[in-house]
Amino acid sequence: MDRMPHWADAVLVPLISLILAAILSALVIIGIGEDPVAAFNLMVEGALMRSAGWGYTLYYATNFMFTGLAVAVAFHARMFNIGGEGQATLGGLGVALVLLYIPWPHWSLALLAATLGAAAFGAIWAFIPAYLQAKRGSHIVITTIMFNFIAAAFLNYVLVNLLRPQGAMDPATEKFPEATHLPTFRDMFSSAETIMFRGAPANVTFFLAVIACLVVWLLLWRTRLGYEIRAFGHSESAAKYAGISPVRITVIAMLISGALAGMMALNTTQGESERLILNATEGAGFIGIAVALMGRSHPFGVFLAAILFGFLFQGGAELALWTNIPRELIVVIQALVILFTGALDNMVRMPLERVFLALRRKEG
Amino acid sequence: MTFMHKVLATTAAMALSAGAALAEPALIFDLGGKFDKSFNEAAFAGAQRWAEETGKSFREIELQSEAQREQALRRFAENGNNPIVMTGFAFGNVLSEVAPDYPETKFAIIDMVVDEPNVRSVVFNEHEGSYLVGMMAAMASDSGTVGFIGGMDIPLIRKFACGYAQGAKAVNGDITVLSNMTGTTPAAWNDPVKGSELTKAQISQGADVIYAAAGGTGVGVLQTAADEGILSVGVDSNQNYMHPGKVLTSMLKRVDNAVYDAMTQGEALETGINVMGVGNGGIDYALDEHNEALVGEAMKTAVDEAKGKIASGELTVHDYTSDDSCPDLNF
Numbered sequence: 255m256d257r258m259p260h261w262a263d264a265v266l267v268p269l270i271s272l273i274l275a276a277i278l279s280a281l282v283i284i285g286i287g288e289d290p291v292a293a294f295n296l297m298v299e300g301a302l303m304r305s306a307g308w309g310y311t312l313y314y315a316t317n318f319m320f321t322g323l324a325v326a327v328a329f330h331a332r333m334f335n336i337g338g339e340g341q342a343t344l345g346g347l348g349v350a351l352v353l354l355y356i357p358w359p360h361w362s363l364a365l366l367a368a369t370l371g372a373a374a375f376g377a378i379w380a381f382i383p384a385y386l387q388a389k390r391g392s393h394i395v396i397t398t399i400m401f402n403f404i405a406a407a408f409l410n411y412v413l414v415n416l417l418r419p420q421g422a423m424d425p426a427t428e429k430f431p432e433a434t435h436l437p438t439f440r441d442m443f444s445s446a447e448t449i450m451f452r453g454a455p456a457n458v459t460f461f462l463a464v465i466a467c468l469v470v471w472l473l474l475w476r477t478r479l480g481y482e483i484r485a486f487g488h489s490e491s492a493a494k495y496a497g498i499s500p501v502r503i504t505v506i507a508m509l510i511s512g513a514l515a516g517m518m519a520l521n522t523t524q525g526e527s528e529r530l531i532l533n534a535t536e537g538a539g540f541i542g543i544a545v546a547l548m549g550r551s552h553p554f555g556v557f558l559a560a561i562l563f564g565f566l567f568q569g570g571a572e573l574a575l576w577t578n579i580p581r582e583l584i585v586v587i588q589a590l591v592i593l594f595t596g597a598l599d600n601m602v603r604m605p606l607e608r609v610f611l612a613l614r615r616k617e618g
Numbered sequence: 619m620t621f622m623h624k625v626l627a628t629t630a631a632m633a634l635s636a637g638a639a640l641a642e643p644a645l646i647f648d649l650g651g652k653f654d655k656s657f658n659e660a661a662f663a664g665a666q667r668w669a670e671e672t673g674k675s676f677r678e679i680e681l682q683s684e685a686q687r688e689q690a691l692r693r694f695a696e697n698g699n700n701p702i703v704m705t706g707f708a709f710g711n712v713l714s715e716v717a718p719d720y721p722e723t724k725f726a727i728i729d730m731v732v733d734e735p736n737v738r739s740v741v742f743n744e745h746e747g748s749y750l751v752g753m754m755a756a757m758a759s760d761s762g763t764v765g766f767i768g769g770m771d772i773p774l775i776r777k778f779a780c781g782y783a784q785g786a787k788a789v790n791g792d793i794t795v796l797s798n799m800t801g802t803t804p805a806a807w808n809d810p811v812k813g814s815e816l817t818k819a820q821i822s823q824g825a826d827v828i829y830a831a832a833g834g835t836g837v838g839v840l841q842t843a844a845d846e847g848i849l850s851v852g853v854d855s856n857q858n859y860m861h862p863g864k865v866l867t868s869m870l871k872r873v874d875n876a877v878y879d880a881m882t883q884g885e886a887l888e889t890g891i892n893v894m895g896v897g898n899g900g901i902d903y904a905l906d907e908h909n910e911a912l913v914g915e916a917m918k919t920a921v922d923e924a925k926g927k928i929a930s931g932e933l934t935v936h937d938y939t940s941d942d943s944c945p946d947l948n949f
Binding site for chain 2: 422452522526536570
């Protein structure tokens with residue numbers, strides 16, 4: 255029996271969590287002598303009221319959609335993939351290799367190939383922990399986080415020793431060829447008179463992320479494999495009894511998860527920097543966990559949560575630009591939202607459930 | 619700090635209420651953050667000095683992500699901030715794309731050359747200053763072995779090492795110059811523990827003067843050198859005070875002056891390549907009450923003579939980055 259209606263679970267709980275986080279953030283801002291209302295206005299103004307602001311919000315959101323979906327898919331198989339960061343790092347390497355060493359005539363072909371490269375590299379990186387989990391019982395949380403460090407060190411080595419152009423200071427590859435540069439929102443939506451999304455990094459991969467949301471939804475709820483993944487996640491023993499192989503589902507779910515995390519690199523590497531840099535993931539792999547938790551591991555929820563976090567990141571940048579709020583405190587504000595929506599979920603849910611139960615008893 | 623806070627708070631409030639376009643300068647710090655005891659902090663000190671002297675204010679941002687490089691540049695430019703100063707070579711790529719979009723705005727980039735008509739590129743002849751401190755290290759050394767500890771292994775730091783080795787060899791042709799880099803990633807700029815380990819390793823090979831060009835990592839080098847009773851050489855800012863009597867000198871790279879100059883010139887900022895070297899006071903060695911006793915008259919005379927020769931062009935120090943090689947040191 256449901257303790258509370260579905261809409262309350264999906265809407266009310268995150269909303270109340272958000273409000274609580276906002277109140278605490280406001281207190282923090284007051285604490286350092288700034289005006290929280292002005293700060294909030296500035297965030298909304300900078301992130302949502304200008305097309306360039308949206309360009310940044312959606313750019314960050316694209317990253318979070320991919321990594322959020324990655325965590326969500328693994329979560330349906332009751333696995334906690336916290337290796338999105340490492341899988342995205344390797345995905346970036348996949349993108350760079352595909353774009354640097356094969357001459358592409360057009361960005362659309364390059365994007366297709368880079369998608370395959372990113373997904374393959376991300377999936378390979380997720381495969382090893384998946385195999386260890388399925389066959390050896392090594393806990394996926396431990397192995398995936400260890401693989402984040404290995405990925406970072408590996409990329410370091412590759413960039414510094416193999417891919418860095420001669421004489422360059424930055425540990426980064428050279429620029430990808432012109433033909434592989436993705437169309438940005440500015441290229442797509444600007445007309446001759448009005449320039450939209452000026453300078454914003456949002457690009458065509460945003461639509462890829464939206465498609466990925468749809469595909470993941472179809473996969474999980476409309477295919478046999480998705481059914482098996484969810485069944486395995488709900489009860490391993492029941493799934494086994496029904497003839498579902500735990501090894502197969504563990505590995506496949508993690509491969510999909512790793513591929514999605516790897517695809518995040520399309521946005522940052524091919525879309526934004528147009529070269530592979532050391533710090534291309536910028537923590538999006540970890541934010542993906544919060545996005546998936548907040549989105550209830552549902553693709554549509556992930557979509558909304560990713561946009562919210564995109565707003566927080568872009569709004570945070572605006573705060574850093576125009577106010578006296580130090581960047582450390584902006585991280586605190588972002589962390590408060592993650593804490594309330596992700597980690598302290600039950601703090602809101604349990605009282606709310608009691609309220610709904612009481613209401614129902616009255617009706618009954 | 620309190621003064622700065624007030625200044626910044628007022629400007630923030632003004633921007634919040636009106637969004638007014640003020641022609642105030644802006645300063646963008648690289649990902650390392652502004653209080654790195656080294657490069658970024660020197661830039662901040664220069665901006666602060668300008669603000670205190672003129673009573674005007676400036677905008678600043680410490681970046682949080684790579685995507686914000688372009689964002690910060692564009693937003694400041696659109697807000698009418700002028701000039702916009704940024705620290706670090708990592709801005710080079712982005713600035714060359716952004717600068718043409720804002721021909722009315724002047725940009726200043728430190729440690730990198732960006733060839734655009736509205737950009738002032740400030741580069742330093744670090745090899746010249748390193749040459750001077752290399753001479754001093756060789757003169758102060760009893761063991762005939764001096765050391766160099768770099769931060770991240772990039773051409774810029776090899777330029778430091780190469781100048782240092784040339785200076786040391788100019789004094790004593792038989793001297794041994796040890797050279798180690800802390801790492802190959804940006805983390806190498808802030809790893810004092812590893813700096814300390816490298817210092818011990820060089821001491822065990824006989825080094826008795828060690829030059830650190832490693833950002834925050836250098837703090838560990840200077841500390842260990844002082845603990846072990848040998849001399850060290852600081853970098854960028856004057857670090858003599860950190861261990862009085864134990865730091866032979868510091869190679870001064872006047873990033874603060876570069877920022878101060880850019881802000882003083884304001885909207886009339888002179889563009890083009892601005893080379894700061896020994897000749898124009900952009901590069902120097904530090905002499906103050908903390909190291910007077912270490913630097914004798916003879917050493918001072920010799921170094922000042924070399925300084926004069928470099929300034930007049932009589933003596934050229936080889937720049938590693940000009941041909942990616944160094945006559946006196948192998949990497």
